[in-house]
Amino acid sequence: MPARTFRRLTGRDEDARNLQALLSVAQIRIASGDTTTTTVFRDGTNVDHELTPHQIVNLFLQSSAFVSDVYAAAWALKALEPIPSDFSDDSHWPPYA
Numbered sequence: 001m002p003a004r005t006f007r008r009l010t011g012r013d014e015d016a017r018n019l020q021a022l023l024s025v026a027q028i029r030i031a032s033g034d035t036t037t038t039t040v041f042r043d044g045t046n047v048d049h050e051l052t053p054h055q056i057v058n059l060f061l062q063s064s065a066f067v068s069d070v071y072a073a074a075w076a077l078k079a080l081e082p083i084p085s086d087f088s089d090d091s092h093w094p095p096y097a
Contacts, residue, residue, distance in 0.1 A: 008043060008045050008096070009044050009063055010044040011067075019059070020060075022039060022060070023060040025039070025053075025056075026054075026057050026060075027053075029053040030057070034053065035052060035053055035054060036052060037052070038050040038051060038052055039051055039053075039056060041056070041059070066094065066096070069094035073092060077092055
């Protein structure tokens with residue numbers, strides 16, 4: 001699965017929990033030698049994707065990396081004196097795609 005295949009992940013709490021649950025199942029499958037069973041994942045644009053366990057792990061890692069980038073950008077903004085008035089401008093935040 002290429003990086004950033006999905007058009008949008010919503011970031012809602014319930015979606016984060018869903019990704020964590022999918023990760024747990026994927027890890028169990030991988031540990032038991034099952035790398036081919038697919039799971040349907042619906043992205044934030046309502047497109048379904050059939051993902052293998054390794055693809056689910058990759059999706060989780062990509063989403064976690066993006067969240068880390070958002071936190072880092074927020075911390076950098078909070079460290080500025082003064083915080084820019086245009087703090088919500090996209091130029092201050094990591095690109096999604």
